[in-house]
Amino acid sequence: xxxxxxxxxxxxxxxxxxxxxxxxxxxxxxxxxxxxxxxxxxxxxxxxxxxxxxxxxxxxxxxxxxxxxxxxxxxxxxxxxxxxxxxxxxxxxxxxxxxxxxxxxxxxxxxxxxxxxxxxxxxxxxxxxxxxxxxxxxxxxxxxxxxxxxxxxxxxxxxxxxxxxxxxxxxxxxxxxxxxxxxxxxxxxxxxxxxxxxxxxxxxxxxxxxxxxxxxxxxxxxxxxxxxxxxxxxxxxxxxxxxxxxxxxxxxxxxxxxxxxxxxxxxxxxxxxxxxxxxxxxxxxxxxxxxxxxxxxxxxxxxxxxxxxxxxxxxxxxxxxxxxxxxxxxxxxxxxxxxxxxxxxxxxxxxxxxxxxxxxxxxxxxxxxxxxxxxxxxxxxxxxxxxxxxxxxxxxxxxxxxxxxxxxxxxx
Amino acid sequence: xxxxxxxxxxxxxxxxxxxxxxxxxxxxxxxxxxxxxxxxxxxxxxxxxxxxxxxxxxxxxxxxxxxxxxxxxxxxxxxxxxxxxxxxxxxxxxxxxxxxxxxxxxxxxxxxxxxxxxxxxxxxxxxxxxxxxxxxxxxxxxxxxxxxxxxxxxxxxxxxxxxxxxxxxxxxxxxxxxxxxxxxxxxxxxxxxxxxxxxxxxxxxxxxxxxxxxxxxxxxxxxxxxxxxxxxxxxxxxxxxxxxxxxxxxxxxxxxxxxxxxxxxxxxxxxxxxxxxxxxxxxxxxxxxxxxxxxxxxxxxxxxxxxxxxxxxxxxxxxxxxxxxxxxxxxxxxxxxxxxxxxxxxxxxxxxxxxxxxxxxxxxxxxxxxxxxxxxxxxxxxxxxxxxxxxxxxxxxxxxxxxxxxxxxxxxxxxxxxxxxxxxxxxxxxxxxxxxxxxxxxxxxxxxxxxxxxxxxxxxxxxxxxxxxxxxxxxxxxxxxxxxxxxxxxxxxxxxxxxxxxxxxxxxxxxxxxxxxxxxxxxxxxxxxxxxxxxxxxxxxxxxxxxxxxxxxxxxxxxxxxxxxxxxxxxxxx
Numbered sequence: 001x002x003x004x005x006x007x008x009x010x011x012x013x014x015x016x017x018x019x020x021x022x023x024x025x026x027x028x029x030x031x032x033x034x035x036x037x038x039x040x041x042x043x044x045x046x047x048x049x050x051x052x053x054x055x056x057x058x059x060x061x062x063x064x065x066x067x068x069x070x071x072x073x074x075x076x077x078x079x080x081x082x083x084x085x086x087x088x089x090x091x092x093x094x095x096x097x098x099x100x101x102x103x104x105x106x107x108x109x110x111x112x113x114x115x116x117x118x119x120x121x122x123x124x125x126x127x128x129x130x131x132x133x134x135x136x137x138x139x140x141x142x143x144x145x146x147x148x149x150x151x152x153x154x155x156x157x158x159x160x161x162x163x164x165x166x167x168x169x170x171x172x173x174x175x176x177x178x179x180x181x182x183x184x185x186x187x188x189x190x191x192x193x194x195x196x197x198x199x200x201x202x203x204x205x206x207x208x209x210x211x212x213x214x215x216x217x218x219x220x221x222x223x224x225x226x227x228x229x230x231x232x233x234x235x236x237x238x239x240x241x242x243x244x245x246x247x248x249x250x251x252x253x254x255x256x257x258x259x260x261x262x263x264x265x266x267x268x269x270x271x272x273x274x275x276x277x278x279x280x281x282x283x284x285x286x287x288x289x290x291x292x293x294x295x296x297x298x299x300x301x302x303x304x305x306x307x308x309x310x311x312x313x314x315x316x317x318x319x320x321x322x323x324x325x326x327x328x329x330x331x332x333x334x335x336x337x338x339x340x341x342x343x344x345x346x347x348x349x350x351x352x353x354x355x356x357x358x359x360x361x362x363x364x365x366x367x368x369x370x371x372x373x374x375x376x377x378x379x380x381x382x383x384x385x386x387x388x389x390x391x392x393x394x395x396x397x398x399x400x401x402x403x404x405x406x407x408x409x410x411x412x
Numbered sequence: 413x414x415x416x417x418x419x420x421x422x423x424x425x426x427x428x429x430x431x432x433x434x435x436x437x438x439x440x441x442x443x444x445x446x447x448x449x450x451x452x453x454x455x456x457x458x459x460x461x462x463x464x465x466x467x468x469x470x471x472x473x474x475x476x477x478x479x480x481x482x483x484x485x486x487x488x489x490x491x492x493x494x495x496x497x498x499x500x501x502x503x504x505x506x507x508x509x510x511x512x513x514x515x516x517x518x519x520x521x522x523x524x525x526x527x528x529x530x531x532x533x534x535x536x537x538x539x540x541x542x543x544x545x546x547x548x549x550x551x552x553x554x555x556x557x558x559x560x561x562x563x564x565x566x567x568x569x570x571x572x573x574x575x576x577x578x579x580x581x582x583x584x585x586x587x588x589x590x591x592x593x594x595x596x597x598x599x600x601x602x603x604x605x606x607x608x609x610x611x612x613x614x615x616x617x618x619x620x621x622x623x624x625x626x627x628x629x630x631x632x633x634x635x636x637x638x639x640x641x642x643x644x645x646x647x648x649x650x651x652x653x654x655x656x657x658x659x660x661x662x663x664x665x666x667x668x669x670x671x672x673x674x675x676x677x678x679x680x681x682x683x684x685x686x687x688x689x690x691x692x693x694x695x696x697x698x699x700x701x702x703x704x705x706x707x708x709x710x711x712x713x714x715x716x717x718x719x720x721x722x723x724x725x726x727x728x729x730x731x732x733x734x735x736x737x738x739x740x741x742x743x744x745x746x747x748x749x750x751x752x753x754x755x756x757x758x759x760x761x762x763x764x765x766x767x768x769x770x771x772x773x774x775x776x777x778x779x780x781x782x783x784x785x786x787x788x789x790x791x792x793x794x795x796x797x798x799x800x801x802x803x804x805x806x807x808x809x810x811x812x813x814x815x816x817x818x819x820x821x822x823x824x825x826x827x828x829x830x831x832x833x834x835x836x837x838x839x840x841x842x843x844x845x846x847x848x849x850x851x852x853x854x855x856x857x858x859x860x861x862x863x864x865x866x867x868x869x870x871x872x873x874x875x876x877x878x879x880x881x882x883x884x885x886x887x888x889x890x891x892x893x894x895x896x897x898x899x900x901x902x903x904x905x906x907x908x909x910x911x912x913x914x915x916x917x918x919x920x921x922x923x924x925x926x927x928x929x930x931x932x933x934x935x936x937x938x939x940x941x942x943x944x945x946x947x948x949x950x951x952x953x954x955x956x957x958x959x960x961x962x963x964x965x966x967x968x969x970x971x972x973x974x975x976x977x978x979x980x981x982x983x984x985x986x
Contacts, residue, residue, distance in 0.1 A: 007822055008670030015823035033860035038824040040853040044846050058853065069860050080856065083849060 013042050013054075020061055029069040036061055043087075059084040059095060067102065074106060089127055093119060093134035100141060109145065116142040136188055140198055143184025147201040150177035154208070178205055189218065192227040199237060207244075215241060223258070232266060235259040239268065249275055253284065260291055265298040273310045277317075286327055289314055293331045302343065303352075308362035315369050319403050329410050332370055336411065343367075344377035353384050361385070361392060368400030372407035478655045480591070482598045483519060485652065485666060486609050490515055492644045492651055493618050500642060500872055502627050511621040517688045518617075522607060591657040599661055607687050610665070611645065612672045616681035618643075623681075623742060624693055628701035630755035631678060632951040633874065639671055639952070642872045647829035660835050669827060674753075674953045682751055685744035696740035696754075703740065704729045707758030713890065715762065715946055716807055716879045718798050720894045724765045725758075732968035734761075750922075753961065759947040760961030764969065766943055769897050769907045770800060774937040776909060784896035797896035798889060804939075806887045807946065810877055815949060876950060914970065915963045922960075931959040 016039045023032035039061075042054035066072045066080055081099040085092055096119040103112040119138045122128070128135070153174035160167045185202040189195050199222050206215040219241050223234040239255040256272045269291055276288025292311045301307050318324050332339075344367045352360035364381040371378065378400060385393025494507035592598075598608065607613075615638065619631050629637075638645045649658055649666045658666065685693075696702050708725040712718075729735040740752055770777040781800040788796050828850070834843040879888040898905045915936070916929040933941050933955075944955040951958070967974060 007825070009827050010669075012822055012825045012827070015819070019820065019823050030860065030862040033857045034862070035823065037854050037857040037861060038826060040850050040857070041826060041828045043850050043853075044828050044843070062853070062857070065857070065860065071860060076856065083852065087849070 009045065013039060017057065024061070024064060027068070029065050032061070032065050033069065036065060053088075055084075055087045056091065059087065059091070063098070063102070074108070077102065078111075089124055090130075092122065092124070092127070093131045093138060096122075097134060097138055097141070100138075109148070113142065113145050116145065133191075136191065139184045140188035140195075143181045143188070144198065144201060146177045146181035147185065147205065150174055150181055150205070153177060178209070181205060189222065192225070192229070194229055194231055195222075196231070196233050196237075199234070203237065203241060207241075212245060216245075223255075230262055232259055232263045235262070236266075236268060249279070253279075260294070264291075264294040265300060266295075269295040270304075270306055270310060273314075277310070277314050282324075285314075286324075289318075289327050289331055293335070296343070297335070303356065303359060305356060305359040305362060308359060308366065312362040312365040315366055316399075319369055319406055325406060325409060328370070332410055336370075340371060340375070344371060344375060346376040346380060349377045349380040353381055357385075357390075361396065364393075365396055365400070368396070369403065369406060370410065372411070373397075373400050373404050478657075479593045480656045481594050482592050482662070482665060483609065485592065485649070485656065485658075485662070486614060487515065488652055488656075489611070489614050489644070489648050489666075490617055492648055493614060494621075496643045497618065497622070497629075500629075500637065502622065502629070503625065506621050506625055506627070510624050511617060514617055514621060514624075514688065518607075518609075518684070521688060522609075591659040591662045595661040595665065599664060607683060611668045612676050613680050613684070615645070615672050615677045616684055619677060620681050620685060623702075626694055626696065626700050626702060630702065630707070631674060631753070632755045632953060635672055635674060635677065636876075636952055637872055640872065645672070646827065647831070650829050650831045658831075658833070659837075663833050663835065667833060674951075674957070678751070678753060682742075682744070685742065688744075690744045693742040693744070695737050697737055698735060702754040704735055704754070704758045704761055707754060708761055710874075711758055711762055711947070711950065713879075714875050714877050714950060716803065716877070716887075716889050717762070717766075718892045718894055719890050720892075721762070721765055721769075724769065725761050728761055728765055728768075728965070728969065732965060734965070734968075750964070753957075755951055756953065756957055756961045757965075759951060759958050760965055763940075763943055763947065763958065763962050764965050767912060767940070769894070769909060770939075771909045771911055771913070772937055772939040772943065773911075773913060774939055776911075777939055780897050780908070787896060794893075796886070796892050798892035798894055799896075802886070803889050804942065806889075807877075808942070811946060811949060814877065818949075912970075914966050915959060917974075919963060919967055927956065928960040929963040931956040 016035050020032050020035045020039065023029075023035065036058070039054070040058055043058065045054070062080055062084070063077075066077045078099075081095065081102075085095050085099075088095075096115060100112045100115050100119075103109075103115065116138055120135070120142060153170055157167060157170050157174060160170065182202065182205055185198050185205075188198050189202060199218065203215045203218060206212070206218070219234070219238040222228060222231075223238045228234070235255060235258050239252060239259070242252055242255055253272070253275055256268060256275075259266055259268060260272060273288045273292040273295075276284045276291060279285055279288070292307065292314065295301050295307055296304075296311060315328060318328060343363065349360070349364075352363060360381045364378050364385075367375055368378040368382070373379070382393055382397045382400070386397060490511060491507070494511050498504055498507055615634065619634055622629050622634065634643070637643045644651070646668055649662075652658065698705055700706065705722075705726050708729070709722055712721055712725070726735075733739060734757065739749075740754075742752070743749065766772060770780060777800045781802070784797040784799045785801065788799065828847075830847075832840070832843050832847050834840045879890065881888045881890060897908050899908050900906075919928045920930070922928050931944075941955070944958050947958050948955040
């Protein structure tokens with residue numbers, strides 16, 4: 001490129017852009033500004049055939065620079081955004097929305113609200129219909145801010161009621177925010193998409209006003225409607241709601257089932273396993289074992305004592321009852337090649353013992369059953385535990401020794 | 413200029429021209445009512461031109477501007493360029509006599525002025541930035557798209573297409589916009605025979621005049637000065653007087669969006685010289701700046717090479733006869749002789765000499781360098797021997813720095829200017845709004861650029877790289893000796909290097925494929941590529957052009973060896 005002697009407008013602006021890009025990547029805001037200054041005259045040329053035109057480039061690059069540059073102020077930023085809004089009518093609402101995001105990041109909630117209201121009232125011929133999606137988002141975010149205001153009012157009300165006096169004005173304001181928020185939030189969550197924050201807020205509102213049916217319906221839609229993208233959080237929200245409502249274990253379990261399928265390593269898997277273990281149904285107990293094994297496949301769970309205690313409890317129960325040993329065998333089959341090194345190495349035994357005795361206890365139990373009393377992990381931990389004269393370790397040793405044949409049956 | 417009356421107020425004869433075309437006294441700023449057109453009667457020998465002057469006088473009171481012809485615009489451009497060259501040190505003769513006469517001759521030959529109006533050619537006075545409704549019925553009027561597609565694309569065709577599409581939305585047979593009278597005509601007719609004037613061609617005119625006067629500016633320097641902004645080229649229309657309104661198709665003609673290319677300017681110049689039926693140019697003798705001996709000296713200095721190499725360049729020049737007056741002097745219209753690119757030729761001679769002495773096969777030169785290094789370490793008296801390796805490192809470092817600067821400059825190049833350009837009155841307000849926004853953004857982000865403000869354009873200088881002998885770090889190689897690579901044979905100094913590799917065994921037919929040889933970096937040694945790259949940077953041209961000249965020189969130099977067989981064949985046939 002250094003020998004490109006035929007230089008024309010287009011090539012020089014392309015080169016300019018690549019310098020800007022380099023500067024941005026290296027967070028050299030001054031340098032990026034310097035080259036952007038030279039790039040802006042591209043606005044005077046027509047780039048209607050390009051995929052991304054100079055006006056969009058300048059908007060995005062300028063936003064980055066002004067946001068990060070040490071000498072740039074919010075005032076300058078806002079002024080720039082206003083200019084960008086006039087630059088491309090096809091992007092108007094998008095620019096408005098991003099401007100609002102920046103204001104929110106900067107804590108300027110009121111300004112953000114004003115901008116949203118302004119944008120909501122924008123009309124521009126056929127563009128209004130074309131930019132329908134952005135408009136919905138804008139309405140949704142205004143709804144969100146309305147929720148936020150509602151929330152503030154609610155807290156004031158609660159404080160006042162604690163102090164013993166009621167405040168009608170605050171209450172009425174609160175209700176009006178509720179109405180405004182509900183309308184917009186309801187609209188956006190109808191459209192397939194990922195709307196976690198909107199859903200949460202909407203459900204919060206519904207619960208407060210006692211409309212549990214609507215809340216349930218909303219959450220079900222959000223979790224189970226196939227048009228919506230698969231979203232673990234949807235199931236989490238549903239589960240939490242059902243729990244709050246005191247629903248039966250059956251419905252709680254069914255709420256978490258899909259979560260287990262999508263995200264086997266989710267933290268709720270502990271709750272899930274706990275519920276499943278206690279179930280009277282064999283299938284559910286079987287699933288519980290599967291769930292806890294699956295969770296412990298993930299590195300993030302290696303040192304989770306609670307998870308290990310769930311597994312240990314269930315394994316102990318199975319071994320003691322001598323029923324369904326094949327369950328353990330099945331689960332262990334695909335793991336026996338790598339779990340020993342992953343969880344039960346001698347190094348880990350030492351470390352676990354040093355850092356977290358409960359963890360090592362639980363793990364030792366599992367290791368003892370799965371790998372036998374002669375496995376490195378069990379031997380080390382139980383030895384240490386007995387040396388330290390801890391009762392439960394002695395019990396552990398006895399237990400594993402007693403049930404050692406089980407190991408033989410599992411591993412065979 | 414030709415106005416010799418005394419000023420009414422101060423009795424001085426010191427006139428200048430206002431933007432309105434009136435004379436004003438430079439001493440007391442008294443503005444007269446006399447306008448340029450009225451005074452220069454010797455200029456007006458053409459009825460068409462008379463129409464211009466009448467038109468100008470009539471329309472001066474009218475804010476909408478006046479009628480003006482494209483060639484007038486170009487005349488202004490040339491005038492500005494000549495003034496700039498004068499400011500750079502070129503003798504005033506260039507502007508006042510040579511360029512002027514070339515231009516007049518051109519106007520005459522291309523029948524734009526100074527001649528009887530050619531029969532059958534009617535000048536349709538096209539609308540001046542107004543939409544005319546009675547235009548629709550005219551079937552001969554060319555469609556806008558047609559016009560735009562015919563003209564050679566200099567700028568960004570996309571702009572025009574969008575412009576065309578936006579205008580054609582108005583009506584099918586659109587009215588043609590141009591500020592000048594003959595803008596559309598200019599672009600439309602097949603001007604191949606008549607050598608239509610373009611912006612790059614203004615530089616061809618300048619170069620031609622400089623060559624005639626044998627001024628010490630090479631074409632590559634001229635073009636570099638243009639890019640550096642010392643010679644008006646980009647946005648030169650800013651200096652057109654207010655009354656000459658530029659819009660529509662005029663922009664196609666006067667707004668450039670690319671820097672001129674050496675080849676284009678060079679070739680056009682020769683076409684022009686032939687077109688104007690110019691006689692043989694003044695002789696380029698060995699005392700001229702453009703003579704290879706002189707230019708080699710300059711380039712050797714700039715390339716930080718030892719002065720001693722100059723002996724060798726002179727020897728090569730002499731041996732192949734490229735220092736001869738007849739070879740160097742331009743004879744317009746002579747198709748048999750190869751056109752001489754003085755700067756490229758001199759650079760190529762240096763490259764050949766380096767090949768002769770150092771071989772440049774990525775091995776031998778480093779070997780020689782090692783010997784020289786050894787000698788320099790052990791023997792510090794009698795001046796250092798030239799070490800290729802050290803030279804390479806020093807020059808490469810500087811070159812990289814300068815190249816990087818140049819690349820950044822290119823990326824920061826500003827193409828637009830304050831004077832707004834619009835294709836039609838309809839989008840004037842949009843253009844102005846855009847311009848305002850651009851200026852606002854430039855201010856806003858300019859402030860955030862920190863202390864790095866756009867520097868004033870650098871002072872024009874003939875040397876881009878300079879090396880000082882006062883540097884004690886030994887980074888200047890001018891005084892270094894070539895003893896390390898030379899040996900004495902029969903009282904003559906010859907190169908120790910016994911070998912030579914030809915860039916190409918067979919030359920291509922330049923007329924067919926445009927080059928004598930085809931240069932691809934991967935096929936040649938890195939050292940050769942580096943040396944080409946160095947001169948490519950200095951001359952701001954592609955390395956392949958220097959490579960072509962190198963091939964040409966080599967074939968002349970080794971003529972005997974190459975065509976030995978051929979010679980025998982011809983002898984036999986005799």
